[in-house]
Amino acid sequence: QKEVEQNSGPLSVPEGAIASLNCTYSDRGSQSFFWYRQYSGKSPELIMSIYSNGDKEDGRFTAQLNKASQYVSLLIRDSQPSDSATYLCAVRPNQAGTALIFGKGTTLSVSS
């Protein structure tokens, strides 16, 4: 059973701080990794994808991947109250044409 694990939170940070969200996965052959943001009552929105070991930056977001440790993280710098949402980690198993497997999500609350 391929699994994606996340700490459900809630993770609370003050405005302007760095929020760090973590995710581990069980399928060592996985090649594609994604972070989605989901506001309450809305569908998931893709915010980051990462495929290679190391860091990938996009604005205030940095995704980090360590395949040896089977670990993916998302850093949100200068956190804003509008970042308050559930963040879903998703992994595509190492099979062509397969759907993403999602973690349970981490709820982030940014206080002003």
Next chain:
Amino acid sequence: SAVISQKPSRDICQRGTSLTIQCQVDSQVTMMFWYRQQPGQSLTLIATANQGSEATYESGFVIDKFPISRPNLTFSTLTVSNMSPEDSSIYLCSVVRGADEQFFGPGTRLTVL
């Protein structure tokens, strides 16, 4: 990204009835999936909708309960049959665009009484 629409956006249904959810994409896509998100939970894959052939169902989901059609590369339907309150969920259509990225429709919020 992809422009994905779903109909209906929400519905309240009586137990024992069926509801068909439509998913329309703005351009052709090869990979299309249906997910379910139960209250307070993450996303669970129901099936892969295959164009021109039977859908591929995940463990715990069967065709009699969740029949899926995919007549072309821009459209799919998911039917929730013989509904019970346990079927109350958000149902999401999802497609793969570009190299590998997967996008979601706005979802259909189903309440079964």
